[in-house]
Amino acid sequence: KTLRLGSCVISTNLQKIQSTFSEIRDSVQAEDRNIDTRILSKSLSLQDTEPSDQCCLLRRVLRLYLERVFKNYQTSDPHTLRKISSLANSFLTILKDLRLCHDRKTCHCGEEAAEKYGQILSHFEELAPQAAVVKTLGELDIFLQWLEETS
Amino acid sequence: EDKPNLLQHVRFQSWNFENILTWESGPDSTQDTVYSVEYKVYGKKPWLAKEGCQQITRQSCNLTAETSNLTELYYYAQVTATSPGGQTTKKRSTRFNLLQDTAIKQPDVTCVPKVSSVQVVIHPTFTPIRGQDGRPQTLQDIFQDLLYRLQLQVNHTYAMHLEGKQKEYEFFGLTPDTEFLGNVVIFIPNWYKKSAPYVCRVKTLPDRTWTYS
């Protein structure tokens, strides 16, 4: 799958990530007690972001997952642990590809990216830490849908 | 006081965006237990009562109209079961992802045998989902990467394969007056979706052309 983020173009295996997440989706989403709110709101979506800002927004959301979600999600189930590891290492691969765009100056951080990521972060930080981790992980299919529509 | 278990396995079952909520009676339910259904968009507050599925005795409810908005892809439903004595059990579905959780029915296909070929015509599959212009959407309108995979089993050893987005295909170079087994599948790569196969058994026509030597 080719993701076109402005002038940054990378390829990634969304199907594989999608099918990995689907194995733990129901159990993770069942832990989300507060279904009246949503962290990755529709108005903040990647596909409705200025192409020139898409790469930067994607990088920041990936780092949110890597640094604050996968890292802090607690599970004792080995199967879930393996799936989380697979997702995290796949996200790391995408982030490394985006770093190449950043090095080539094709991953500009404009106002829109900063504004949207700021809102995502404030939604995240409004919740108790573990609740935020569980909700954001449960919204991974929303994030993948964003990537799908950006490709 | 022990809570009665009047209800279990509340879940969405979806085929080509026809979204049906189903559930099963619980160990404590009786013939007179009634059920009421509510639904909501994930991330929004209100639970909305589903008209036509209040105080019903059947164990399914068609939520297609309420859950067919391609801009609001994530839904929940919940069922409240009430026993004649007024006791209740409320259970919620898992989060329903409209695009991911709908299964694809087998395609609508016509196989047309000829003398040395078999033509395959695939008819569009319409869904309950309407576009912004109000027109019913086909699966192809919704899934841009949808493609068809066709296979014609020639004999027990090998098969011919065709694949594409168009609606008409033809397998050429076949032996006249011979039986073949055709198989057509809808494949949506992005969502890892594959329909049940449409299978047709066809026999090529006898070759009645006269050869003058």
Place this chain on the structure above:
Amino acid sequence: DGVAVLPAPQNLSVHSTNMKHILTWSPVVVPGQTIYYSVQYQGEYESLYLSHMWIPSHWDSPIAKPECDVTDDITATVWYNFRVSATLGSQTSAWSILEHPFNRNSTVLTPPKTEVTKDGSHMVIELEDLGPHLEFNVVYWRSEPDAEERSKLIKNGGISVHLQTMEPGAKYCAKAQTLVKAIERRSAFSRVECVEVEGEALPL
């Protein structure tokens, strides 16, 4: 109290061919006893963000042989570390860690074995089944000057696939290579195989 008396397994290494990755090590030998081994892994993510965390290989139960198929543990194109420990009764050895991390993009890709046959005027190819991670690019042409090469992507091996309908009196050839999208690599081509349809070429 299970103090590490047992020696740790040595010489860990990963052998990877066609996206099948096998971790091997030198066996720990205690005469007359069966030694069991536990395998754990760490992806590049874990080594960067959660360095204390090691994940049990999907072969949860201890292994009696000094090798482990870690194909299903390696699900991204990043560096992976592995460690193995030996167990005998209540004794457990220290962990032994793979000297150099492994990345699946270093897997050895071999061309598939092929068999090109004909059924009447139909050209058919059968490809070796090399597992779920591999696809095949088959290139085929009519053997004549300035022949146009055509190619067909075949998703899995082990089945016979029709390539084209042939004309009498002409020779047709094919070759195949292994493709792995996940690491964006392909193998060398297999040797060329040809078939010919008897009879005279049709008048123009």
